[in-house]
Amino acid sequence: MNAIIVSSLLGVIMMFCSWGIKSQQVQKNIALIGLFILIIANLAHMYGWYVVDYDTKGMLTYSFFGLYANTLLFALTFIYVWINGDEIAKIGNTSADFYSLFFFILCGISVLTSFDNLLMLFIGIEILSIPLYILTGADKKNMFSNEAALKYFLMGSFSTGILLLGITLIYGATGSFHLTAPVISISTGFAQEQILLSAGLILLFAAMNFKVSAAPFHFWTPDVYDGAPTVFTSFMATIAKAAGFIAFINVFNSQYKALGYSWTLLLTFVIIATLLVGNIIAVFQRSVKRMLAYSSIAQAGFMLFALYGKSEISNEAILLYAVVYSIATIGIFAVLVKMKENSFEAFHGLGKAQPLLAFATTVFLFSLAGIPLTGGFFAKYYMLSALLKAGAGLWLVLVAVVFAAISIYYYFKIIQAMYFTAGEPAINPLPNQYKYKLLTLAILLLILGVFPNLLLNYIYF
Amino acid sequence: MxxxxxxxxxxxxxxxxxxxxxxxxxxxxxxxxxxxxxxxxxxxxxxxxxxxxxxxxxxxxxxxxxxxxxxxxxxxxxxxxxxxxxxxxxxxxxxxxxxxxxxxxxxxxxxxxxxxxxxxxxxxxxxxxxxxxxxxxxxxxxxxxxxxxxxxxxxxxxxxxxxxxxxxxxxxxxxxxxxxxxxxxxxxxxxxxxxxxxxxxxxxxxxxxxxxxxxxxxxxxxxxxxxxxxxxxxxxxxxxxxxxxxxxxxxxxLFPVAFMAHTHVVVILSVIGILYASFIAIRQDDIKRLIAYSSIAHIGLMNAALFTHTQIATQGALIQLFSHGINVLGLWIVADIIEQQTGTRSMKEMGGLAKKQPTLAILLVGFALANIALPLTNSFVGEFLMFTGLFQFSPWMAAFAGVSVILAAIYTLNMVQKVAYGAISEKINTMQAPNKGAQAVLIILLIIVLATGVYPQPLFSLTADTLQQLFVK
Structure with missing residues (x-):
């Protein structure tokens, strides 16, 4: 409850900041302080100290896991703002508006990590999505940004419609919005209700897939990611997406049994399609930004493995994956935002011109590709391990592994451009401070690559 | 610690x-x-x-x-x-x-x-x-x-x-x-x-x-x-x-059952590899490629030996792990000295090294002989044991793999002939004595080649415990 209240308050405060405070730097600092307060408030909740607490009649239930996920996502937002603050200032008239939107998104995230009721899921998703539509169109004078925002808005609304229809059908079948509502068993329930429930769950599944950009509901992703201002793409592809996954797992781990055997089949189909589409199309991209958009689809495929079955290790896996993937993606987008163009050629000779920056980029790419000594390895490792524990066949692990090898191809294209091709990198001048920030991120990934426990131990206490 | x-x-x-x-x-x-x-x-x-x-x-x-x-x-x-x-x-x-x-x-x-x-x-x-x-x-x-x-x-x-x-x-x-x-x-x-x-x-x-x-x-x-x-x-x-x-x-x-079930398949693949690589090595003109293919052949032999699952061949392979490394290192160093000084790797452009740089030529011949497992060199011990084991496993496989010894002699000696003997070529003529460091390294390696060839017992005792673990249950 702390997080939901504090984040909405902070959102309102931020909104009024643009009115009194003109300096973008100060606005950024206020946002950082706000995020810090938010993290503290959430930690306070974790350890039993409430700002406000009232009975939600079971609409929200706070698990330690959900609250810990909150903390991590808030911390990631903090990192994101800390690195990208100056870039955000370049878009639009005043960055306070954007920060206020971030806080509203975080409010949505706090709902999504704690809902126990399908209506709260719907509300959480809407609170999360609407600010994202605005952020996509933030670059008002750029036609691509406008187009992307419109596309995102139309398709997002459509998927929300599907979500609502799904919820309605489920309500029709079970008479309740609660996740833990008794699932109708085939032996006792009426056939018609069974069909309603299954149909509702499948619609819900489709809508959630849309939100996390899994194939075959991914078509909006490349265009929106490409059209949105790069800094906001970075936010969308990481923190917002990770929250979507946590919500997704939350719904389906309690409900999927209603779908029975066909659930595994459906999920497997979606995962393989996602891995296939993401990885194969990413190979042929000429723009780094679009490549990253497809790679984010591919990574979503990996994260979907956490849906196979809820266990301690799948909880650990999704958190580790979300954090590591987000850090690496925030990092790589932070590099991309400084490039003059989005092509691979822009990276030529970066290794020589900016050794520190190139090193950090290499670590980000290694992590995305899942190479040992970077956090990405353990993220993939935990996912696959969770998959085996959930009783999926070894063949699925092998499929995942083959796609991981394919992903090397497009991630390493950037490394090749940086180190092995001579040329002048098309990069804007960088303050040293910026490089050190990125280096910090890279070191964080390396630490997580050797001791993922540092992050995971706190799930339990 | x-x-x-x-x-x-x-x-x-x-x-x-x-x-x-x-x-x-x-x-x-x-x-x-x-x-x-x-x-x-x-x-x-x-x-x-x-x-x-x-x-x-x-x-x-x-x-x-x-x-x-x-x-x-x-x-x-x-x-x-x-x-x-x-x-x-x-x-x-x-x-x-x-x-x-x-x-x-x-x-x-x-x-x-x-x-x-x-x-x-x-x-x-x-x-x-x-x-x-x-x-x-x-x-x-x-x-x-x-x-x-x-x-x-x-x-x-x-x-x-x-x-x-x-x-x-x-x-x-x-x-x-x-x-x-x-x-x-x-x-x-x-x-x-x-x-x-x-x-x-x-x-x-x-x-x-x-x-x-x-x-x-x-x-x-x-x-x-x-x-x-x-x-x-x-x-x-x-x-x-x-x-x-x-x-x-x-x-x-880890997988003794599966291992035993696949011995034939893997040995046959290895032997095909050995022969294939040897034949290609004969046709090579580039000295680096020649050594590369020769290396594939040697590794294939070791792998075949391991998959015979006989104690004697495994012993041979254990020693050969070390010996092959030393030999191939010597060959590469010689090839590198020539390439660095003359700028070519094509054997057509070489010749007369023995007249121009006798020390280097002697070292080259030494490693070349070790490469074809001549008695008194370290490879002989390992290869002999491996072939014995391979023969116990299947005489036919041993026969096919044994052809590789002849082929190795063909391509290695051919290389020696082209590089070291004949008229002094234009490129070789520009060569100077290799630096002291490289020479010292080559001499030390050659001493190891000969020493472990004449007296391989230390290597046997070093690996005795592994062999015991694998074969005495």
């Missing part, structure tokens, strides 16, 4: 090297640190070293365990000899950003040492990759003309292989009784025949790509040719041994 120094010293050196800008200082730092590693390795031969065992990731149940038995020791010795030798012999070669080059090489050394010492599945996988990544950068930055595409092919090939191994490790972890990664609990996991075959296949692909075994060898000659020679030496003297090591350490003890 001592075992950690095999990882610690190279990594420390690699980090220090990044800070040293002066080429000469960098070179000597690298040589001194790899020399220190060699000293520790020599000390290990006399004093037993305790396992290094600390907790690493408790909730994954994986530990940081280093353990050295005979098999590890012989390969560590080879690694520890190879690195200072390579660094010293190539001290005069020109590299841009030499300190980075050397640093990456020493990271590779740490990775290799880790592979040979790790007694925990996940740790093994970690080092397996750690050894590969610096090589990727070394070849792509400092390699030949077509380096980028070829190194990429090599990288994806081996990375895919190791990912399969990772899937195998996960599979074993799920089936071991205590859900740990320790090699012993992997060995004690009660796998059914079918499960063994699955896991066997996953591990074997990784090892087969690394060695490489026909038909997975296609990355190798190109990669050897395009890499800077110092890296080629590391790859062909030490890195290919990772695959053979994997078979002895992991494949055979």
């Amino acid at each position: 001592m075992l950690v120094s095999f990882l610690f010293l190279p990594v420390l050196a690699a980090v220090i090297l990044l800070l040293i800008k002066n080429n000469k200082t960098a070179q000597w730092t690298a040589i001194i640190f790899s020399g220190l590693t060699l000293l520790v390795a020599l000390q290990m031969l006399y004093t037993p070293m305790a396992d290094f065992n600390i907790a690493w990731l408790p909730n994954l149940n994986t530990r940081f365990i280093l353990h050295a038995d005979g098999l590890s020791k012989i390969l560590i010795l080879l690694t520890a000899i190879s690195f200072p030798a390579i660094l010293w012999a190539t001290a005069n070669n020109e590299y841009k950003n030499r300190n980075v080059f050397l640093s990456l090489l020493l990271f590779t050394e740490a990775g290799l040492m880790g592979v040979f010492l790790a007694a925990d599945g996940l740790l093994f996988y970690f080092f397996w990759e750690l050894a590969l990544i610096p090589i990727y950068f070394l070849c792509s930055i400092w390699g030949g003309e077509k380096r980028i595409a070829i190194t990429f092919k090599f990288f994806i090939y081996t990375f895919l292989g190791s990912l399969f191994m990772l899937a195998g490790i996960l599979f074993l972890n799920a089936h071991s009784s205590d859900h740990s990664f320790l090699i012993n609990s992997f060995i004690n996991a009660n796998l059914t025949g079918g499960q063994q075959i699955t896991a066997f296949a996953l591990f074997f692909i990784a090892f087969a790509i690394k060695m490489p075994i026909f038909p997975l060898h296609t990355w190798q000659p190109d990669a050897y040719e395009q890499s800077p020679t110092a890296v080629t030496m590391v790859m062909s003297a030490v890195m290919v041994k990772m695959g053979l090591y994997g078979i002895l350490r992991w494949l055979l003890p």
Whole structure:
């Protein structure tokens, strides 16, 4: 409850900041302080100290896991703002508006990590999505940004419609919005209700897939990611997406049994399609930004493995994956935002011109590709391990592994451009401070690559 | 604690090297640190070293365990000899950003040492990759003309292989009784025949790509040719041994049933590879490619010997792991000296080395004879034992594989003839005496070749415990 209240308050405060405070730097600092307060408030909740607490009649239930996920996502937002603050200032008239939107998104995230009721899921998703539509169109004078925002808005609304229809059908079948509502068993329930429930769950599944950009509901992703201002793409592809996954797992781990055997089949189909589409199309991209958009689809495929079955290790896996993937993606987008163009050629000779920056980029790419000594390895490792524990066949692990090898191809294209091709990198001048920030991120990934426990131990206490 | 120094010293050196800008200082730092590693390795031969065992990731149940038995020791010795030798012999070669080059090489050394010492599945996988990544950068930055595409092919090939191994490790972890990664609990996991075959296949692909075994060898000659020679030496003297090591350490003890079920298939593949590589080697004009194909043939023979699962052939292969490394290192160093001085690798343009540079020619002949396993050289001992075992396994296989000895004589002596004898060619005429360092290294290596050829007993006693573990139950 702390997080939901504090984040909405902070959102309102931020909104009024643009009115009194003109300096973008100060606005950024206020946002950082706000995020810090938010993290503290959430930690306070974790350890039993409430700002406000009232009975939600079971609409929200706070698990330690959900609250810990909150903390991590808030911390990631903090990192994101800390690195990208100056870039955000370049878009639009005043960055306070954007920060206020971030806080509203975080409010949505706090709902999504704690809902126990399908209506709260719907509300959480809407609170999360609407600010994202605005952020996509933030670059008002750029036609691509406008187009992307419109596309995102139309398709997002459509998927929300599907979500609502799904919820309605489920309500029709079970008479309740609660996740833990008794699932109708085939032996006792009426056939018609069974069909309603299954149909509702499948619609819900489709809508959630849309939100996390899994194939075959991914078509909006490349265009929106490409059209949105790069800094906001970075936010969308990481923190917002990770929250979507946590919500997704939350719904389906309690409900999927209603779908029975066909659930595994459906999920497997979606995962393989996602891995296939993401990885194969990413190979042929000429723009780094679009490549990253497809790679984010591919990574979503990996994260979907956490849906196979809820266990301690799948909880650990999704958190580790979300954090590591987000850090690496925030990092790589932070590099991309400084490039003059989005092509691979822009990276030529970066290794020589900016050794520190190139090193950090290499670590980000290694992590995305899942190479040992970077956090990405353990993220993939935990996912696959969770998959085996959930009783999926070894063949699925092998499929995942083959796609991981394919992903090397497009991630390493950037490394090749940086180190092995001579040329002048098309990069804007960088303050040293910026490089050190990125280096910090890279070191964080390396630490997580050797001791993922540092992050995971706190799930339990 | 001592075992950690095999990882610690190279990594420390690699980090220090990044800070040293002066080429000469960098070179000597690298040589001194790899020399220190060699000293520790020599000390290990006399004093037993305790396992290094600390907790690493408790909730994954994986530990940081280093353990050295005979098999590890012989390969560590080879690694520890190879690195200072390579660094010293190539001290005069020109590299841009030499300190980075050397640093990456020493990271590779740490990775290799880790592979040979790790007694925990996940740790093994970690080092397996750690050894590969610096090589990727070394070849792509400092390699030949077509380096980028070829190194990429090599990288994806081996990375895919190791990912399969990772899937195998996960599979074993799920089936071991205590859900740990320790090699012993992997060995004690009660796998059914079918499960063994699955896991066997996953591990074997990784090892087969690394060695490489026909038909997975296609990355190798190109990669050897395009890499800077110092890296080629590391790859062909030490890195290919990772695959053979994997078979002895992991494949055979973990999946005995599956192993026995596949002996024929693998031996036949190996023998095809041996003959195929030998025939191609005969047609080569490029001296680096010739040595590369010859190396494929030799590795194929060792792999065939391991898969006969006879004690005698395994003993031979254990010794040959070391001997092949030393021989091929000698050949590469000679080839590198010629290439550095004349700028060519084509044997057509060579000739008359014996008249122009007699010392170098003598050394070349020495290693060439070792390459064809002449009695009194170290390879003879190993190959003799391997062929005996292969004969026990199947006389036909021994006969086919035996042809490779003749073929090896053809291509190796042909090379010697073209390079060392005949009229002095234009290119060879420009050659000067190789630097002292390279000469000293070659002489030391040749002494090792002859010494272990005449008196191989130390190598036998070194590996006795591994052999006992594998064959006496």
